[in-house]
Amino acid sequence: MNSPKIVGVVALKGGVGKTTVVANLGAALADHYNKKVLIVDANFSTPHLGLHVGLVNPKQNLHPVLSDDYSIYEAIYQHELGFHIIPGKLAPTEVNALALKEKLEPLREIYDIIIVDSSPSLNNEMAATMDASDELIVVSSPDYPTLSSTLHAVNLAKKQNTVIRGIVLNKVRRKKFELGSKDIAEASEVKVLASLPDSLKVLSATAKMVPVVIHFPKEEISHIYKKLAGSIIGEKYKKISAKKSKKKATLLKKNTKRKD
Amino acid sequence: MAIKNSEQYFHTCDNTELKSVKDMLAWMRESNDDSFFNHINSKRNDFAGWISTILKDNVLAKKIDKLKDREEIINAIEERIDYKNKKKNKKKNIISKLKEAIMNE
Numbered sequence A: 001m002n003s004p005k006i007v008g009v010v011a012l013k014g015g016v017g018k019t020t021v022v023a024n025l026g027a028a029l030a031d032h033y034n035k036k037v038l039i040v041d042a043n044f045s046t047p048h049l050g051l052h053v054g055l056v057n058p059k060q061n062l063h064p065v066l067s068d069d070y071s072i073y074e075a076i077y078q079h080e081l082g083f084h085i086i087p088g089k090l091a092p093t094e095v096n097a098l099a100l101k102e103k104l105e106p107l108r109e110i111y112d113i114i115i116v117d118s119s120p121s122l123n124n125e126m127a128a129t130m131d132a133s134d135e136l137i138v139v140s141s142p143d144y145p146t147l148s149s150t151l152h153a154v155n156l157a158k159k160q161n162t163v164i165r166g167i168v169l170n171k172v173r174r175k176k177f178e179l180g181s182k183d184i185a186e187a188s189e190v191k192v193l194a195s196l197p198d199s200l201k202v203l204s205a206t207a208k209m210v211p212v213v214i215h216f217p218k219e220e221i222s223h224i225y226k227k228l229a230g231s232i233i234g235e236k237y238k239k240i241s242a243k244k245s246k247k248k249a250t251l252l253k254k255n256t257k258r259k260d
Numbered sequence B: 001m002a003i004k005n006s007e008q009y010f011h012t013c014d015n016t017e018l019k020s021v022k023d024m025l026a027w028m029r030e031s032n033d034d035s036f037f038n039h040i041n042s043k044r045n046d047f048a049g050w051i052s053t054i055l056k057d058n059v060l061a062k063k064i065d066k067l068k069d070r071e072e073i074i075n076a077i078e079e080r081i082d083y084k085n086k087k088k089n090k091k092k093n094i095i096s097k098l099k100e101a102i103m104n105e
């Protein structure tokens, strides 16, 4: 598979982990693979991507860009973790969601990869992400209600002729009663790219507003995230030495603290 | 499901290698009394241990551990296999119903 430029992260269900996946892929691609990465919050009604990476109340954001009040370049923040981010407006206003594709187009030249976070609702917001993306990653979890939403999202993407790169199975507890990645792949006819464990470390990192791949680089979930990130850009994941990564984590924790 | 690691096979006293519950059930149906009661008697129940530690089915292991009668043991295993198959089919059924309802929309 060629590496895509704009990847939409979608799910027709709230809380499955879309925003967490976007923040962690963004951080992993910038920090571990040194890519020029932009992450975009296209969940216009409940835009929380900024809150996952320490950006609490951004002055500039995507909302007025979509209504042509200012240019998209003005809404880009350079994050200290290496990626760039276009956050959403915390107290959202009505937007012209479908302008997203047109606004992102000129940024293709600047970035190696653009990852778009999306809304879980079946409306224009979701349609905008599907429309703007070269490929989609569908976030799911191993239970029937989420599988049902996943099938729905896959069906929708197929109807819109948007390529689905695969499913990321999140919050996996490896319990017998859970659906397995095989069940989900067979049902959806889409490949499962990664199974991310349900992990308290994610909640702890989210509370610190730092992606888990940075906050706890040695955790199993962080390795899985980095491997997944590598697979999207066609690069093999090589673990860096524990010593190096610990040093980096301490440094970053210090940096984020100083900013608070 | 059959065990892949040959060190975990159950070796019966009449030199049969058992790799799964199905193998075990077949052997229990076919073996002679001497062999059968060599493994299950008032002092020991070799199968209960194997089912618990290797096949990781504590429910079946506990049940078998209490039984001494050959027919009862075989019935218990058959019931367990039945139950597991039903569970598996239930999952398949739900998934195919979901698929039918959503993917054909």
Ligand SMILES: Nc1ncnc2c1ncn2[C@@H]1O[C@H](COP(=O)(O)OP(=O)(O)OP(=O)(O)O)[C@@H](O)[C@H]1O
Binding pocket: A011, A013, A014, A015, A016, A017, A018, A019, A020, A021, A043, A046, A048, A118, A119, A120, A170, A171, A172, A196, A197, A198, A199, A200, A202, A203, A206
């Ligand atoms: N692997 C995981 N283990 C444990 N908790 C997780 C995991 N992934 C995400 N979470 C937690 O689940 C919650 C919801 O995650 P997130 O906000 O990313 O979901 P979302 O799909 O973007 O939700 P929404 O649809 O509301 O935008 C967060 O508290 C996050 O920290």
Ligand SMILES: [Mg+2]
Binding pocket: A018, A019, A020, A043, A048, A117, A118
């Ligand atoms: Mg979200």
